[in-house]
Each structure stands twice: as structure tokens, then as C-alpha cells.
Amino acid sequence: MIQEYFIGQQVPNVFAPLIPFRYVREIEQGELMAVGAYDSWEDEAVGVILFRQQEGWMELVWLNFSEYYRETEDALRFVERRVERTKQAGMLNGVFIDFADEQEEEPVAWILQTLGFRKDLVSNRVYELTLEHVKDTTILHRQTSKNVRSLHAFNEEKRKRLVKAILADERAVPLTTPVDWSQYDENISVVYMNGIEPEGVLLFERQENDLIFSCAWAVEPRELVSMLVSALTQAEQLLPADAVVLIPVIDRRVAELVEKLVPVASCRKINEWSLGFRI
Numbered sequence: 001m002i003q004e005y006f007i008g009q010q011v012p013n014v015f016a017p018l019i020p021f022r023y024v025r026e027i028e029q030g031e032l033m034a035v036g037a038y039d040s041w042e043d044e045a046v047g048v049i050l051f052r053q054q055e056g057w058m059e060l061v062w063l064n065f066s067e068y069y070r071e072t073e074d075a076l077r078f079v080e081r082r083v084e085r086t087k088q089a090g091m092l093n094g095v096f097i098d099f100a101d102e103q104e105e106e107p108v109a110w111i112l113q114t115l116g117f118r119k120d121l122v123s124n125r126v127y128e129l130t131l132e133h134v135k136d137t138t139i140l141h142r143q144t145s146k147n148v149r150s151l152h153a154f155n156e157e158k159r160k161r162l163v164k165a166i167l168a169d170e171r172a173v174p175l176t177t178p179v180d181w182s183q184y185d186e187n188i189s190v191v192y193m194n195g196i197e198p199e200g201v202l203l204f205e206r207q208e209n210d211l212i213f214s215c216a217w218a219v220e221p222r223e224l225v226s227m228l229v230s231a232l233t234q235a236e237q238l239l240p241a242d243a244v245v246l247i248p249v250i251d252r253r254v255a256e257l258v259e260k261l262v263p264v265a266s267c268r269k270i271n272e273w274s275l276g277f278r279i
Contacts, residue, residue, distance in 0.1 A: 001041055002037055002074050003037070003040055004035055004081075005036050006033075007036050009028045015034075018048040023062060032052055033051055034050050035049050035051075046069035047078055048065075049079065049082055050063075058095045058096075059095075060082075063097070070111070075111060083095055128244060128247075129244070129245050130244055131242075148227055149193055151181075151184065162198040165199070166201065184203045185206035187238060188238065200220070200224065201216075202216055203215040211235060211239070213246065
């Protein structure tokens with residue numbers, strides 16, 4: 001008999017072999033939810049699902065089943081229940097799962113395809129550049145909009161309005177709520193204002209002298225350029241020239257933004273593509 005268990009912040013030994021070590025810390029910190037399938041007749045764990053849900057999207061981070069279990073209807077229904085219960089819990093824009101390579105995806109492909117997931121290549125680039133490389137580029141684009149403001153100038157009430165505006169947009173934005181503003185550099189992160197209303201934001205996380213581009217949103221995509229120029233210009237003044245900036249390609253708009261602003265020869269691309277499924 002197959003039984004399902006929610007795995008808490010302490011991963012039971014019986015499910016540990018099915019969970020890669022790289023995900024254990026996220027489970028322990030409550031950043032990933034985990035559900036396991038246990039076969040009481042065989043007295044062994046036969047499946048596990050790791051997932052997170054934010055901003056109306058459910059990400060299936062990891063699926064793993066024992067060899068015989070993955071070919072059964074039970075495994076199919078196990079995944080289906082997770083998706084359906086998430087839908088019932090509230091609005092759901094979609095469900096997705098990315099794989100590092102085709103070998104990793106193959107064991108559960110039929111399950112995802114049966115449930116209506118479509119296979120697609122997912123952009124998974126990360127641009128790595130230094131402020132020294134972007135200095136001349138930002139000068140070329142120095143027509144910085146007067147509507148761009150530093151996040152530092154935003155009090156708690158204005159930040160609430162900013163988050164409300166982001167969440168009201170139908171496009172998915174990688175912003176976890178409630179927002180932990182302390183993880184962002186307030187002097188380099190910027191907001192685009194149209195009068196008194198926020199209509200764009202770029203957030204950067206700071207790790208010593210390195211910056212990680214974390215969130216991008218704009219009502220008008222063309223304003224992303226002026227925001228990025230403002231942020232990098234401020235970073236040039238506050239950080240050494242060899243400071244590293246990591247810019248994950250969150251969506252096509254970000255890819256186009258970076259490729260227009262930064263010479264391709266000036267940066268390094270990491271993780272060119274990954275296989276993914278969308279529903």
C-alpha cells in the first residue's frame with residue numbers, strides 16, 4: 001500500500017537516498033516543500049517530490065522514483081495530486097520543472113507528458129561581468145531617466161505600494177513575499193516612478209563586493225535600460241572596478257536588455273540551456 005507523507009524540516013533517513021544533498025539545506029530551512037511516497041508492503045520509500053510555490057507559479061524542483069514505481073499509475077497520480085492540490089489552494093498561473101540535461105529528465109518524462117506538460121528549451125543563461133567591463137558601455141547610455149530613484153529613498157509605505165504594483169502585474173516576477181528588503185543593496189537597487197506610482201524595479205543582492213541581479217519588472221520594458229544604467233553607474237561609484245556582477249536571464253526581456261547594453265565579449269555566459277516542461 002502506497003502512503004504519502006509531508007516531509008518536515010528534518011528529512012527522514014528512509015527518504016534521504018531519493019533527495020540530492022544540494023536540496024537538503026533548503027528543506028531544513030523551509031524554503032522547499034517535500035512530499036514522499038512510501039510503500040508499506042515493500043517497506044521502502046518509492047518516490048519524492050520537492051517543490052516551491054511563489055507569485056502564482058509552482059516549480060517542481062525535483063522528482064525521483066524507484067525504478068519500478070516510476071512506471072506505475074501510482075507515480076502518475078502522485079504528481080497529479082500535488083499539482084491539483086496546489087491549484088485548489090489558490091490562483092495558479094502555471095507549473096514548471098527544469099532539468100539540467102536530457103538524462104536527468106528521461107525517467108519522469110512520460111509522467112509529465114501524460115499530465116499535459118509540454119517540453120521546451122528554457123533559457124538558463126547567467127551573465128558574469130565586471131564593473132570595469134561595463135564602464136564604457138554605461139557612458140554610451142548615460143541618458144539616465146530622471147524618473148529612476150534609489151531604493152534607499154523608499155520608506156516602508158512606498159515599498160508596500162511597490163510590491164502591490166508588482167503582484168498586480170500578470171507577468172511572473174521572481175519576488176518572494178513577504179519581501180526581505182535586507183537582502184538587497186538599497187543604494188544600487190532602483191525603482192522607476194511615473195509621478196507617484198512605481199512602474200518598474202531592479203533589485204540587486206550584495207555579497208561583499210559582488211552583485212547578483214535578482215528581480216526585474218517594468219510596465220514599459222524600455223525603462224529597464226535606464227534603470228540598469230542607473231544601477232550600474234551607482235555601483236561604479238561604490239564598488240571596485242573588478243567587482244563581479246552576476247545577471248541571471250530571468251526572461252527574454254532581461255536577455256535582450258543585457259545583450260543590448262553590454263558587449264557580448266565583455267561577459268561570460270554560464271549554463272547555456274536546460275530542458276524544461278511547462279503546463
